[in-house]
Amino acid sequence: MSQTVALVGNPNVGKTAVFNALTGLHQHTGNYAGVTVERKHGTVRQGGASVDLIDLPGAYSLSARSPDEIILADVLLGLREDAAPVMGLLIVVDASNLERNLFFVSQLLDLDKPSIIALNMMDIARRRNIAIRTEALEAALGVPVVPLCARTGEGIAELKTALLGLCSGQAGAQTPLPQRHEAAAKALAAVLETHRHVLGRVVPAIEALRILVDRESYAEKRLIGRLGADFQDTIERYREEARSNGKSLAAEESRARYAWVQSVMADAVERPSTRTKSRSERIDNLLTHRFFGTLFFVGLMLLIFQTIYSWAGPLMDLVDGGIGSLGERVGGLLPGGMLQSLVVDGIFAGVGGVLVFLPQILLLSLFIALLEDCGYMSRAAFLMDRLLGWCGLSGQSFIPMLSSFACAVPGILATRTINNRRDRFTTILVAPLMSCSARLPVYLIMIAAFIPEHSILGGLIGIQAMALFLMYSVGVLVAVPTAWILKKTLFKGPKPPFILEMPSYKVPQAMTVGRKVYYEGKEFLSRAGTLIFAVTILVWALAYFPHSSTIAGQYEAERTQLLQSSVEGEARELALADVNDRENGAYLRYSFLGQFGNFVEPVFHPLGWDWRIATATIASFPAREIIVATLGTLFNLGSDEDEASLTLLETLKAATWPDGRPLFNIAVAFSIMVFFALCAQCSATLITIKRETGQWRWPVLTFVYMTGLAYVCACITYQTLHFAGLGG
């Protein structure tokens, strides 16, 4: 049977690249039982021998607080039943940043397991003229060291050979910690030995040490949970024994470990004596500057939104024209009636209306992927740390929020790296406020239809791009006070410390960027072809039936009367068109959806909406993009057949109230956009919140507060703009 080796290391040291290079296709992914932390394991084979490799979450230390770190510590200590006991460690370190990585290495070597150090990113270290004497490093650490570059495959064969002989190898050097720490840890472990029958296991000295040093850690809480609150006094007594002159145990441990790290570095690493600022550091002087950095960020975002309008326009027209002509042809092949209405008013007007936005979605995801891959997004997180600090969060929360600009689901999953429960839950509750790509079609259609095409700065930035930027900012601007309120009420606690690595700037890789854009486009099309398609059919059916024969008879009689009258020529055509229009309007008004819409219309009246907008909004609670499809279906069903060939933009512009006033204007457009910016219209997000928090009350709270906030803000927006004369 193969023995299990754990792959461990700091985040962003290329652990996944090493794992992939070693295991190739022999890998499996799943979750650890009861938690949503990814469980990835694979097999390393060479000749007849094999080793099971388990990829553990990246961490900076063994202090377990976040779900990721708890899994890491538990697997290493052999406390998880769903993971095989770890016989050895493959520790991946960043050769270009060895000093910081060695802190965690020193803790891992204390676990007393056979280990290998994989010295990854040697290419970057060489480029920076950092010389690492591998033999000296091996001697200092007491374990084999294999230099490699996982990206290019350099050193992977040597690592594989070393790995297959690992479990018969030896444990590494132990870091000399303060004598009092070790004595107190041994004494606590001895006390815990007497509670073995309650704990069901023996607690090793290394775990006892972590309980003493890491105050309020998961290990301490678990112990108190088993042995009762009274045991806290025992822990405190040993903490006092370990402490010297009132100094913090964690600070003393750090000092001891970094002293060891310095001695290892002095023996094994040679760095250039004169350190010149790298190109990345010089660029960062400007891009992380409090004023100029923020100015650059705002300017860059404006430019991206402007480009989305300028570049995507022709492509959008092309898709729109294609779908329109296809709809007309298919509609022409079908006999007039129920099926034609389903295909033309339902499927083509609905799903087709959503597909038109594919070029913009692809462009936006292209820009986000480029910014992520070149390393700029870490700088944006750094800039945001100050803003988030004001509401009691750190830049650590910005990374999940940033992911939420594409989709809130991966954004919420990314909060697993936040170690404080209060901060994690606050971030989960505000992440859905970020404007995801599903909101983009709503913004684009409202802005294109009702915001004038003027431009400023000599034609460089258009008013429409500024409106789009404003809508994207609404989410962030509302998230900050919301997080502040949550941190002052439900999740009271101090601002967490934040460590952010600034990766060097690099030229984005076409493959990585292309893959991200491809997945974004694929998801958008999948949703259009599945959920949106299905909901569109249901909305059409509810808006078409019962299709009363009384209404048909009434208008048929009116048409016959008109044809028998003396009215002729163009006047007769106009009168017939008017009858058709009123007939379609009557069918829609007395449909199931129309009756429901009339019932709820008073609720949405203060927002400036008629029953069609209100119904389309309610129908889009499962997923936001549905509103575009629903508006397409509702406004096409309620219009004359000749108008069915108009684009959705033209149809919305032509829509009126029963008294003939235009339905849409700037105030209504902004009220719709603000509602969609803040409302929790995404079942996937709510289900993910339930899965990540384990309780229904958090998605319920998210839904209630976001929907309430959306209604109030949309109402204020409409009433203010209406008062300012932009409401018609």
Add this chain to the structure above:
Amino acid sequence: MSWEIVIVGLAVLGASAYCGRLAWRAFHGKSTGCGCGAATCHAAKPGGTPRET
């Protein structure tokens, strides 16, 4: 026409069944119910860059 009713009826029934299945799976924790093919649902990598698969 009867064949029109059959096609429309089947489309509406199929759409209802699909939406019902999505909701059922979402409620029982088998998917997020978004119908996106779940590419992003597995995209968050613990420890490392959030959107890297």
